Protein backbone atom coordinates (compact mmCIF):
# COMPACT_ATOMS: atom_id res chain seq x y z
CA UNK A 241 0.00 0.00 0.00
CA UNK A 242 1.23 3.50 -0.89
CA UNK A 243 0.06 6.88 0.31
CA UNK A 244 0.90 9.92 -1.84
CA UNK A 245 0.73 13.12 0.20
CA UNK A 246 1.45 16.81 -0.25
CA UNK A 247 0.15 17.04 -3.81
CA UNK A 248 -2.45 18.82 -5.86
CA UNK A 249 -4.42 16.20 -7.75
CA UNK A 250 -5.88 16.87 -11.22
CA UNK A 251 -8.29 13.94 -11.05
CA UNK A 252 -9.95 14.71 -14.45
CA UNK A 253 -12.96 13.11 -12.81
CA UNK A 254 -15.67 15.67 -13.49
CA UNK A 255 -17.62 16.84 -16.53
CA UNK A 256 -15.12 19.49 -17.51
CA UNK A 257 -11.93 21.02 -16.20
CA UNK A 258 -9.23 19.34 -14.16
CA UNK A 259 -11.29 18.02 -11.23
CA UNK A 260 -8.60 19.63 -9.07
CA UNK A 261 -8.18 18.74 -5.38
CA UNK A 262 -5.76 20.97 -3.46
CA UNK A 263 -3.66 19.37 -0.72
CA UNK A 264 -4.83 15.92 -1.75
CA UNK A 265 -3.98 12.41 -0.60
CA UNK A 266 -4.11 9.37 -2.86
CA UNK A 267 -3.98 5.84 -1.44
CA UNK A 268 -2.98 2.97 -3.73
CA UNK A 269 -3.69 -0.65 -2.86
CA UNK A 270 -3.09 -3.72 -5.04
CA UNK A 271 -2.57 -1.64 -8.18
CA UNK A 272 -5.80 0.28 -7.82
CA UNK A 273 -6.75 3.61 -6.32
CA UNK A 274 -8.38 3.02 -2.95
CA UNK A 275 -8.84 6.63 -1.91
CA UNK A 276 -8.53 10.07 -3.50
CA UNK A 277 -9.60 13.24 -1.72
CA UNK A 278 -8.60 16.08 0.52
CA UNK A 279 -5.83 15.21 2.99
CA UNK A 280 -8.05 15.94 5.98
CA UNK A 281 -10.60 13.36 4.75
CA UNK A 282 -8.07 10.58 4.16
CA UNK A 283 -8.37 7.44 6.31
CA UNK A 284 -5.42 6.34 8.46
CA UNK A 285 -3.07 3.83 6.81
CA UNK A 286 -0.43 3.04 9.42
CA UNK A 287 1.37 0.44 7.31
CA UNK A 288 1.42 2.32 3.99
CA UNK A 289 4.61 3.54 2.35
CA UNK A 290 4.34 7.35 2.42
CA UNK A 291 5.43 9.30 -0.67
CA UNK A 292 5.92 13.05 -0.28
CA UNK A 293 4.84 14.79 -3.49
CA UNK A 294 6.58 18.04 -2.44
CA UNK A 295 3.61 20.12 -3.52
CA UNK A 296 3.73 18.77 -7.09
CA UNK A 297 0.86 17.98 -9.43
CA UNK A 298 -0.53 14.45 -9.70
CA UNK A 299 -2.43 13.56 -12.88
CA UNK A 300 -3.59 10.30 -14.42
CA UNK A 301 -0.81 8.69 -16.48
CA UNK A 302 -1.03 10.11 -19.99
CA UNK A 303 -2.65 8.07 -22.77
CA UNK A 304 -1.45 8.25 -26.39
CA UNK A 305 -4.58 6.94 -28.12
CA UNK A 306 -3.38 7.01 -31.77
CA UNK A 307 0.07 5.79 -32.85
CA UNK A 308 1.61 3.68 -35.60
CA UNK A 309 4.55 2.78 -33.39
CA UNK A 310 5.76 -0.43 -35.04
CA UNK A 311 7.64 0.18 -38.28
CA UNK A 312 11.07 -0.14 -39.86
CA UNK A 313 12.99 2.10 -42.23
CA UNK A 314 13.49 5.83 -42.24
CA UNK A 315 11.76 8.43 -44.37
CA UNK A 316 14.28 11.16 -43.48
CA UNK A 317 15.68 10.93 -47.00
CA UNK A 318 12.26 11.75 -48.48
CA UNK A 319 11.91 14.66 -46.10
CA UNK A 320 15.27 15.96 -47.30
CA UNK A 321 14.42 15.31 -50.98
CA UNK A 322 11.21 17.30 -50.65
CA UNK A 323 13.05 20.22 -49.09
CA UNK A 324 15.50 20.05 -52.00
CA UNK A 325 12.56 20.49 -54.35
CA UNK A 326 11.41 16.95 -55.30
CA UNK A 327 7.64 16.54 -55.71
CA UNK A 328 5.50 13.90 -54.00
CA UNK A 329 4.98 12.38 -57.45
CA UNK A 330 8.74 11.98 -58.05
CA UNK A 331 9.23 10.47 -54.60
CA UNK A 332 6.33 8.06 -55.11
CA UNK A 333 7.74 6.98 -58.48
CA UNK A 334 11.01 6.11 -56.77
CA UNK A 335 9.11 3.80 -54.39
CA UNK A 336 8.85 6.34 -51.58
CA UNK A 337 5.92 7.21 -49.32
CA UNK A 338 4.00 4.54 -47.44
CA UNK A 339 5.25 1.92 -49.94
CA UNK A 340 8.78 2.31 -48.62
CA UNK A 341 7.63 1.83 -45.01
CA UNK A 342 5.63 -1.26 -46.00
CA UNK A 343 8.67 -2.70 -47.80
CA UNK A 344 11.03 -2.04 -44.85
CA UNK A 345 8.53 -3.34 -42.29
CA UNK A 346 7.94 -6.53 -44.27
CA UNK A 347 11.69 -7.10 -44.60
CA UNK A 348 12.42 -6.50 -40.90
CA UNK A 349 12.46 -9.42 -38.48
CA UNK A 350 10.16 -9.42 -35.48
CA UNK A 351 13.22 -8.85 -33.24
CA UNK A 352 14.34 -5.84 -35.26
CA UNK A 353 10.86 -4.33 -35.18
CA UNK A 354 10.61 -4.92 -31.44
CA UNK A 355 13.93 -3.18 -30.76
CA UNK A 356 12.80 -0.10 -32.71
CA UNK A 357 9.35 -0.05 -31.10
CA UNK A 358 10.77 -0.45 -27.57
CA UNK A 359 12.85 2.70 -28.00
CA UNK A 360 9.85 4.66 -29.24
CA UNK A 361 7.61 3.41 -26.42
CA UNK A 362 10.26 4.28 -23.84
CA UNK A 363 10.51 7.79 -25.25
CA UNK A 364 6.76 8.23 -24.80
CA UNK A 365 6.90 6.77 -21.28
CA UNK A 366 9.72 9.10 -20.25
CA UNK A 367 7.26 11.95 -20.82
CA UNK A 368 4.49 10.56 -18.63
CA UNK A 369 2.69 8.11 -20.93
CA UNK A 370 1.31 4.93 -19.29
CA UNK A 371 -1.01 3.67 -22.08
CA UNK A 372 -0.27 3.56 -25.81
CA UNK A 373 -2.52 2.50 -28.66
CA UNK A 374 -0.53 0.81 -31.45
CA UNK A 375 -1.89 0.26 -34.96
CA UNK A 376 -0.76 -2.19 -37.59
CA UNK A 377 -1.03 -1.12 -41.23
CA UNK A 378 2.52 -1.41 -42.60
CA UNK A 379 2.29 -5.16 -43.16
CA UNK A 380 -0.81 -5.30 -45.37
CA UNK A 381 -0.87 -9.08 -45.48
CA UNK A 382 -1.69 -11.70 -42.87
CA UNK A 383 1.86 -12.57 -41.89
CA UNK A 384 3.15 -9.02 -41.62
CA UNK A 385 0.08 -7.54 -39.92
CA UNK A 386 0.44 -10.37 -37.40
CA UNK A 387 4.11 -9.50 -36.96
CA UNK A 388 3.32 -5.86 -36.19
CA UNK A 389 0.55 -6.67 -33.70
CA UNK A 390 2.67 -9.35 -32.02
CA UNK A 391 5.43 -6.77 -31.51
CA UNK A 392 2.84 -4.40 -30.02
CA UNK A 393 1.82 -7.09 -27.52
CA UNK A 394 5.50 -7.77 -26.72
CA UNK A 395 5.95 -4.11 -25.74
CA UNK A 396 3.55 -4.71 -22.86
CA UNK A 397 5.48 -7.83 -21.83
CA UNK A 398 8.87 -6.09 -21.78
CA UNK A 399 7.76 -2.72 -20.41
CA UNK A 400 5.25 -1.78 -17.69
CA UNK A 401 3.25 0.23 -20.26
CA UNK A 402 -0.36 -0.71 -21.05
CA UNK A 403 -0.82 -1.40 -24.80
CA UNK A 404 -4.01 -1.44 -26.86
CA UNK A 405 -3.73 -2.92 -30.35
CA UNK A 406 -5.67 -1.80 -33.41
CA UNK A 407 -5.79 -3.67 -36.72
CA UNK A 408 -5.36 -1.14 -39.53
CA UNK A 409 -4.98 -3.56 -42.41
CA UNK A 410 -7.20 -1.17 -44.42
CA UNK A 411 -4.46 1.48 -44.40
CA UNK A 412 -3.32 1.20 -48.04
CA UNK A 413 -3.62 -1.23 -50.93
CA UNK A 414 -0.61 -3.59 -50.98
CA UNK A 415 1.33 -4.21 -54.23
CA UNK A 416 -0.19 -7.72 -54.60
CA UNK A 417 -3.63 -6.09 -54.98
CA UNK A 418 -2.58 -3.17 -57.21
CA UNK A 419 -5.71 -1.71 -58.88
CA UNK A 420 -7.85 -4.18 -56.92
CA UNK A 421 -8.76 -2.45 -53.65
CA UNK A 422 -12.02 -4.42 -53.44
CA UNK A 423 -10.07 -7.67 -53.65
CA UNK A 424 -7.86 -6.53 -50.77
CA UNK A 425 -10.90 -5.55 -48.67
CA UNK A 426 -12.22 -9.09 -49.22
CA UNK A 427 -8.87 -10.51 -48.08
CA UNK A 428 -9.10 -8.36 -44.91
CA UNK A 429 -12.63 -9.34 -43.99
CA UNK A 430 -12.36 -13.02 -44.95
CA UNK A 431 -8.86 -13.76 -43.74
CA UNK A 432 -6.69 -11.14 -42.03
CA UNK A 433 -9.25 -9.74 -39.57
CA UNK A 434 -10.92 -12.99 -38.41
CA UNK A 435 -7.58 -14.83 -38.14
CA UNK A 436 -5.81 -12.17 -36.08
CA UNK A 437 -8.90 -11.51 -33.95
CA UNK A 438 -9.05 -15.23 -33.21
CA UNK A 439 -5.39 -15.12 -32.14
CA UNK A 440 -6.24 -12.41 -29.60
CA UNK A 441 -4.13 -9.75 -31.31
CA UNK A 442 -6.90 -7.25 -32.07
CA UNK A 443 -8.48 -4.88 -29.53
CA UNK A 444 -10.07 -2.64 -32.17
CA UNK A 445 -10.38 -2.24 -35.95
CA UNK A 446 -9.49 0.88 -37.93
CA UNK A 447 -9.46 1.97 -41.59
CA UNK A 448 -8.25 4.90 -43.69
CA UNK A 449 -11.36 6.33 -45.35
CA UNK A 450 -10.05 8.87 -47.83
CA UNK A 451 -9.78 9.80 -51.50
CA UNK A 452 -6.30 8.27 -51.46
CA UNK A 453 -7.36 5.45 -49.10
CA UNK A 454 -10.58 3.40 -49.05
CA UNK A 455 -14.09 4.51 -50.03
CA UNK A 456 -16.95 4.74 -47.51
CA UNK A 457 -18.47 1.58 -49.07
CA UNK A 458 -15.20 -0.35 -48.62
CA UNK A 459 -14.83 1.05 -45.10
CA UNK A 460 -18.35 -0.09 -44.23
CA UNK A 461 -17.49 -3.66 -45.25
CA UNK A 462 -14.64 -3.60 -42.72
CA UNK A 463 -16.98 -2.22 -40.06
CA UNK A 464 -19.54 -4.98 -40.75
CA UNK A 465 -16.85 -7.62 -40.35
CA UNK A 466 -15.65 -6.05 -37.09
CA UNK A 467 -19.22 -5.89 -35.80
CA UNK A 468 -19.69 -9.61 -36.44
CA UNK A 469 -16.58 -10.26 -34.32
CA UNK A 470 -17.87 -7.81 -31.65
CA UNK A 471 -14.77 -5.67 -32.02
CA UNK A 472 -14.97 -1.91 -31.52
CA UNK A 473 -14.07 0.32 -34.45
CA UNK A 474 -12.14 3.53 -35.05
CA UNK A 475 -11.60 5.50 -38.26
CA UNK A 476 -9.05 7.78 -39.95
CA UNK A 477 -11.63 10.23 -41.29
CA UNK A 478 -11.94 13.63 -42.98
CA UNK A 479 -8.22 14.36 -43.04
CA UNK A 480 -7.81 15.51 -46.65
CA UNK A 481 -11.36 15.41 -48.04
CA UNK A 482 -14.83 15.08 -46.54
CA UNK A 483 -16.03 11.52 -47.23
CA UNK A 484 -18.63 11.59 -44.41
CA UNK A 485 -16.48 8.93 -42.79
CA UNK A 486 -16.93 10.19 -39.23
CA UNK A 487 -20.72 10.00 -39.64
CA UNK A 488 -20.45 6.45 -40.95
CA UNK A 489 -18.16 5.49 -38.08
CA UNK A 490 -20.48 7.08 -35.52
CA UNK A 491 -23.42 5.11 -36.93
CA UNK A 492 -21.40 1.98 -36.12
CA UNK A 493 -20.86 3.32 -32.57
CA UNK A 494 -17.17 3.89 -33.24
CA UNK A 495 -14.97 4.55 -30.23
CA UNK A 496 -13.37 7.40 -32.15
CA UNK A 497 -12.98 9.20 -35.46
CA UNK A 498 -9.51 10.63 -35.92
CA UNK A 499 -7.94 13.63 -37.77
CA UNK A 500 -11.22 15.39 -38.76
CA UNK A 501 -9.83 18.56 -40.36
CA UNK A 502 -12.63 18.43 -43.00
CA UNK A 503 -15.45 17.36 -40.64
CA UNK A 504 -18.81 19.15 -41.10
CA UNK A 505 -21.63 19.77 -38.63
CA UNK A 506 -23.58 16.69 -39.76
CA UNK A 507 -20.61 14.55 -38.83
CA UNK A 508 -20.19 16.37 -35.52
CA UNK A 509 -23.85 15.75 -34.64
CA UNK A 510 -23.61 12.06 -35.50
CA UNK A 511 -20.52 11.75 -33.28
CA UNK A 512 -22.30 13.55 -30.41
CA UNK A 513 -25.33 11.25 -30.69
CA UNK A 514 -23.23 8.09 -30.60
CA UNK A 515 -20.62 9.08 -28.03
CA UNK A 516 -17.79 8.87 -30.61
CA UNK A 517 -14.62 10.64 -29.46
CA UNK A 518 -12.90 13.14 -31.78
CA UNK A 519 -9.17 12.33 -31.78
CA UNK A 520 -7.22 15.37 -32.98
CA UNK A 521 -3.68 14.98 -34.28
CA UNK A 522 -1.89 18.32 -34.25
CA UNK A 523 1.48 16.72 -35.08
CA UNK A 524 0.27 15.57 -38.51
CA UNK A 525 -1.44 18.94 -39.04
CA UNK A 526 1.89 20.64 -38.32
CA UNK A 527 4.18 18.28 -40.23
CA UNK A 528 1.99 18.34 -43.38
CA UNK A 529 1.69 22.14 -43.12
CA UNK A 530 -2.08 21.75 -43.16
CA UNK A 531 -4.09 24.96 -42.97
CA UNK A 532 -7.62 23.54 -42.45
CA UNK A 533 -8.16 23.14 -38.71
CA UNK A 534 -10.54 20.59 -37.21
CA UNK A 535 -13.87 22.19 -36.16
CA UNK A 536 -13.06 22.48 -32.45
CA UNK A 537 -15.78 25.07 -31.79
CA UNK A 538 -18.46 22.80 -33.32
CA UNK A 539 -17.19 19.78 -31.41
CA UNK A 540 -17.26 21.82 -28.22
CA UNK A 541 -20.75 23.16 -28.86
CA UNK A 542 -22.19 19.69 -29.51
CA UNK A 543 -20.39 18.15 -26.54
CA UNK A 544 -18.18 15.72 -28.50
CA UNK A 545 -15.29 14.58 -26.25
CA UNK A 546 -11.96 15.62 -27.75
CA UNK A 547 -8.77 13.59 -27.40
CA UNK A 548 -5.24 14.44 -28.59
CA UNK A 549 -2.56 12.00 -29.77
CA UNK A 550 0.85 11.94 -31.45
CA UNK A 551 -0.12 9.86 -34.54
CA UNK A 552 3.54 8.75 -34.27
CA UNK A 553 4.43 7.45 -37.74
CA UNK A 554 7.32 7.85 -40.21
CA UNK A 555 5.37 9.59 -43.00
CA UNK A 556 3.17 12.35 -41.63
CA UNK A 557 3.99 12.70 -37.92
CA UNK A 558 7.50 11.54 -36.94
CA UNK A 559 6.85 12.76 -33.40
CA UNK A 560 7.25 10.91 -30.12
CA UNK A 561 6.26 13.63 -27.72
CA UNK A 562 2.73 13.68 -26.33
CA UNK A 563 3.16 16.77 -24.09
CA UNK A 564 4.23 18.73 -27.19
CA UNK A 565 0.87 17.80 -28.75
CA UNK A 566 -0.90 19.67 -25.93
CA UNK A 567 1.02 22.81 -26.80
CA UNK A 568 0.23 22.41 -30.50
CA UNK A 569 -3.47 21.70 -29.82
CA UNK A 570 -3.65 24.90 -27.80
CA UNK A 571 -1.66 27.02 -30.27
CA UNK A 572 -3.04 25.67 -33.58
CA UNK A 573 -6.53 24.54 -32.57
CA UNK A 574 -7.24 27.01 -29.73
CA UNK A 575 -8.08 24.28 -27.27
CA UNK A 576 -7.99 25.32 -23.61
CA UNK A 577 -5.38 23.83 -21.25
CA UNK A 578 -8.22 21.92 -19.55
CA UNK A 579 -9.36 20.46 -22.88
CA UNK A 580 -5.76 19.59 -23.76
CA UNK A 581 -5.13 17.66 -20.54
CA UNK A 582 -8.52 15.94 -20.79
CA UNK A 583 -7.52 15.03 -24.34
CA UNK A 584 -4.63 12.86 -23.15
CA UNK A 585 -6.35 11.44 -20.05
CA UNK A 586 -10.09 10.92 -19.61
CA UNK A 587 -11.07 11.42 -23.28
CA UNK A 588 -8.13 9.42 -24.61
CA UNK A 589 -9.26 6.54 -22.35
CA UNK A 590 -12.75 6.82 -23.86
CA UNK A 591 -11.25 6.69 -27.37
CA UNK A 592 -9.77 3.30 -26.41
CA UNK A 593 -12.79 1.97 -24.55
CA UNK A 594 -10.76 1.95 -21.31
CA UNK A 595 -13.24 2.28 -18.46
CA UNK A 596 -10.81 2.28 -15.55
CA UNK A 597 -8.01 4.54 -16.73
CA UNK A 598 -7.62 8.22 -17.57
CA UNK A 599 -8.99 9.51 -14.26
CA UNK A 600 -7.88 9.42 -10.64
CA UNK A 601 -10.89 7.77 -9.04
CA UNK A 602 -11.51 5.04 -6.52
CA UNK A 603 -11.49 1.60 -8.14
CA UNK A 604 -9.47 2.74 -11.17
CA UNK A 605 -5.99 1.45 -12.06
CA UNK A 606 -3.27 3.44 -10.33
CA UNK A 607 -1.66 4.77 -13.52
CA UNK A 608 -0.43 8.12 -12.25
CA UNK A 609 2.07 10.84 -13.13
CA UNK A 610 3.67 13.19 -10.61
CA UNK A 611 4.97 16.44 -12.12
CA UNK A 612 7.10 19.27 -10.75
CA UNK A 613 4.34 21.75 -11.60
CA UNK A 614 2.45 24.29 -9.52
CA UNK A 615 -0.33 24.83 -12.05
CA UNK A 616 -1.93 22.19 -14.31
CA UNK A 617 -1.82 24.67 -17.22
CA UNK A 618 1.99 24.34 -17.18
CA UNK A 619 1.65 20.96 -18.89
CA UNK A 620 0.15 22.70 -21.92
CA UNK A 621 1.99 26.01 -21.67
CA UNK A 622 5.61 24.99 -21.80
CA UNK A 623 7.45 22.63 -24.09
CA UNK A 624 10.95 21.29 -24.49
CA UNK A 625 11.18 20.71 -20.74
CA UNK A 626 10.18 17.57 -18.91
CA UNK A 627 8.69 18.16 -15.46
CA UNK A 628 7.84 14.47 -14.92
CA UNK A 629 9.06 13.20 -11.57
CA UNK A 630 7.47 9.80 -10.95
CA UNK A 631 5.24 7.54 -13.00
CA UNK A 632 3.04 4.73 -11.63
CA UNK A 633 1.94 1.80 -13.78
CA UNK A 634 -0.79 -0.22 -12.07
CA UNK A 635 0.45 1.06 -8.73
CA UNK A 636 4.15 0.40 -9.33
CA UNK A 637 6.20 3.60 -9.07
CA UNK A 638 9.11 4.39 -11.41
CA UNK A 639 11.21 7.47 -10.79
CA UNK A 640 12.24 9.08 -14.03
CA UNK A 641 15.90 8.57 -14.73
CA UNK A 642 17.35 8.06 -18.19
CA UNK A 643 15.83 4.67 -19.01
CA UNK A 644 14.32 3.04 -15.94
CA UNK A 645 11.70 0.82 -17.58
CA UNK A 646 13.55 -1.52 -19.79
CA UNK A 647 14.02 -5.22 -19.32
CA UNK A 648 16.18 -5.45 -22.45
Ligand SMILES: [Zn+2]
Pocket residue numbers: 306307308476551
Ligand atom coordinates in the same frame (compact mmCIF):
# COMPACT_ATOMS: atom_id res chain seq x y z
ZN1 LIG B 1 -2.88 7.59 -38.05
